[in-house]
Amino acid sequence: xxxxxxxxxxxxxxxxxxxxxxxxxxxxxxxxxxxxxxxxxxxxxxxxxxxxxxxxxxxxxxxxxxxxxxxxxxxxxxxxxxxxxxxxxxxxxxxxxxxxxxxxxxxxxxxxxxxxxxxxxxxxxxxxxxxxxxxxxxxxxxxxxxxxxxxxxxxxxxxxxxxxxxxxxxxxxxxxxxxxxxxxxxxxxxxxxxxxxxxxxxxxxxxxxxxxxxxxxxxxxxxxxxxxxxxxxxxxxxxxxxxxxxxxxxxxxxxxxxxxxxxxxxxxxxxxxxxxxxxxxxxxxxxxxxxxxxxxxxxxxxxxxxxxxxxxxxxxxxxxxxxxxxxxxxxx
Numbered sequence: 001x002x003x004x005x006x007x008x009x010x011x012x013x014x015x016x017x018x019x020x021x022x023x024x025x026x027x028x029x030x031x032x033x034x035x036x037x038x039x040x041x042x043x044x045x046x047x048x049x050x051x052x053x054x055x056x057x058x059x060x061x062x063x064x065x066x067x068x069x070x071x072x073x074x075x076x077x078x079x080x081x082x083x084x085x086x087x088x089x090x091x092x093x094x095x096x097x098x099x100x101x102x103x104x105x106x107x108x109x110x111x112x113x114x115x116x117x118x119x120x121x122x123x124x125x126x127x128x129x130x131x132x133x134x135x136x137x138x139x140x141x142x143x144x145x146x147x148x149x150x151x152x153x154x155x156x157x158x159x160x161x162x163x164x165x166x167x168x169x170x171x172x173x174x175x176x177x178x179x180x181x182x183x184x185x186x187x188x189x190x191x192x193x194x195x196x197x198x199x200x201x202x203x204x205x206x207x208x209x210x211x212x213x214x215x216x217x218x219x220x221x222x223x224x225x226x227x228x229x230x231x232x233x234x235x236x237x238x239x240x241x242x243x244x245x246x247x248x249x250x251x252x253x254x255x256x257x258x259x260x261x262x263x264x265x266x267x268x269x270x271x272x273x274x275x276x277x278x279x280x281x282x283x284x285x286x287x288x289x290x291x292x293x294x295x296x297x298x299x300x301x302x303x304x305x306x307x308x309x310x311x312x313x314x315x316x317x318x319x320x321x322x323x324x325x326x327x328x329x330x331x332x
Contacts, residue, residue, distance in 0.1 A: 025049070025053050025054050025055035025056070025269060025270060025273055026055065026056065026268055026269075027055075027056045027057075027058070028049060028055050028056065028057045028058070028078045028079060028265060028269070029057075029058050029059075029060050029076060029077035029078050029079070030042045030045050030046055030049075030057055030058065030059045030060070030077065030078070030079045030080075030081060031059075031060060031061075031062030031067045031077045031079065031080045031081070032059045032060065032061060032062060032301065033062055033063055033064060033067070033080075033082055034061070034062075034063055036214060036291050036294065036295075036301075037082060037212045037287050037291060038081065038082040039300075039301035039304075040287075040290060040291070040294065040301045040304040040305055040308070041081040041082050041107060042059050042081050042082075042301060043059065043300075043301035043302045043304065043305035044081075044304075044305040044308060044309070045057070045079065045081050045277075045280070046058075046059050046305075047302075047305050047306070047309065047328070047331075048276065048280075048316075048319075048320065048324070048328060049273065049276075051327055051328050051330075051331035052276075052320055052321075052324030052325070052327050052328045053270075053272060053273050053276070053324055055269075055273065059301075060077055062077065062080065064083070064084050064087055064088070065087070065088060067080050067083075068080060068083060068085075068088060068091060068092060068095070068101075068260060069091060071095065071100070071101060071260060071262050072091065072094070072095035072098075072100045072101060075100070075262050075263075075264050076262070077262075078261065078262050078264070078265035079259070079260070079261050079262075079265065079277070080259065080260040080261075081107060081259050082107050082108075082257055082259070083107075083257065083258050083259065083260040084112070084255055084256075084257055085103075085256050085257070085258050085260070086253075086255045086256050087255075092260070095260075099263055100262065100263050101260055101261070101262065101263065102260070102261045102262070102263055102266045103258055103259075103260060104258070104259040104260065104261050104274070104277040104278050104280075105258070105259050105277060105278050105279055105280050105281045106256065106257065106258050106259075106281055107257045107258060107259050107280070107281055107282070108212065108257040108281070108282070108283070108284060108287070109281045109282065109283050110254075110283050110284055111254035111255060111256060111257065112210065112211065112212065112254065112255040112256075112257050112284075113210060113211050113223060113252075113254050113255075113284065114162050114165075114208070114209075114210040114252050114255075115208070115209075115210075115223050115224065115226070115252045116132055116135070116153070116166070116169070116206055116207060116208060116209075116223070116224045117206070117207070117208075117209045117216075117221040117222060117223050117224065118135060118142075118204070118205065118206050118221065118222055118224060119195075119198060119199060119204070119205055119219070119220070119221055119222070120220040120221060120222050121202060122141060122204050122205075122222075123222040126138070126141065129141075129224075130224070130225055131224055131225045131226065131227040132169070132173050132224050132225070132226055132227065133173060133227055134224075135206050135224055136151070136173060136174065136175060136178040136180060137178070138151070139151025139178065139179045139180055141204040142180070142204040142205060142206045143203070143204060144180075144181050144183065145183070145194075146181075146183075147181070149179075150179050150180060150181050151178070151179060151180040151181070151206075152180060152181050152182075152183045152206070152207075153166070153170055153175055153180050153181070153182050153183065153206055153207050153208075154183045154185055154191065154194050154195075154205065154206065154207025154208065155167060155170075155182055155183060155184055155185060155191075155207060155208055156185065156188070156191050156208050157184075157185065157186055157187045157188060157190070157191070158184070161240065162208050162210065163208065164240060164241075164242045165208075165239055165240055165252065166182075166207070166208040167182060167242065168238065168239050168240070168241070168242070168244065168247040169239065169247070169249075169250070170182045171247050172239075172247040172248055172249045172250070173249060183207070185207075191207070191208070191209070192215050194207070195207075195209070195215060195219055195221070196215075196219065199219045206224070209221065211284040211287075211288060212284045212287035212288050212291065213288060213291065214288065214291035214292045214294065214295040215292075216284075216288045217287075217288030217289040217290070217291050217292030217293075218292040218295075218296075226249065226250065226251040226252060227249065228249045228250060228251055229251055230250065230251035230252075230253050231248070231250050231251075232253075234248050234250055235250055235253065259277055259280070261274075261277060272321055272324070275321070276319055276320050276321075276324070279318070279319045280316075280319045282315070286312070286315070290304055290307070290308050291304075293307060294307075306332060309328065309332055310332055313329070316328075
């Protein structure tokens, strides 16, 4: 009976400690945006905050504008792991200045990138091709699927901002004069399919794409340099305006992707939790490969988060305290 009472007291004590830890961190709502990289990052934060820090974490559906606006105006949700802050800089800056938002870690350490890409095997075989101008000197390396006597720049579907910019850069860099055509791939699937087809046949390809994406985790591509510095005024005046007649060469700005936290949650979460959220960051290469695995395995965000934790301990254990690391490993 003494052993039974002692065991019961021990279990009760452990449960009380666990309950206290959860109470200290408390409830946390995490916004999962409607794209793959944001889904898996939200799932990763949920797993680490729940298992490592004793939070009562819940993932809710969100999207960039309504989520960040709600965080400022209503104080909820508590956390947006993948906030594309450049999409609404005035709103985010106002929220930070008014003390309603806290900017935590830059989620993508090398930022979200858009531009023109070529397959790595083409870049390796032609080390002189580093810029858009370099690529446009070689239409024979990037044949138009409809007319092999010309080169082709593959564009995204109508309605995308990147499609407008690619069309304007095609003009600015003299694509037509260089004997290239601008190919409308028609859809996201058409754009992806054109890259997959080129890769399977080891053919040349140049065109618009972005990261992080699952496709770049499967097919290794190299982003071409623009050869000029970024001019924000010119970007706004003409590079992003479809009917502007005189676009100039310009660099493609990177998008800052940052974790955003409400002021209220930052104050109640504790130093350990905020320490994690201020450190947690990964690169496009890491995310691309993870999303490629998720796509190939039809995996959910939760599946992807566990796969990442199992395969990348050297990376994530630096984000968390030693105590949290042991709890996370035990929960996998």
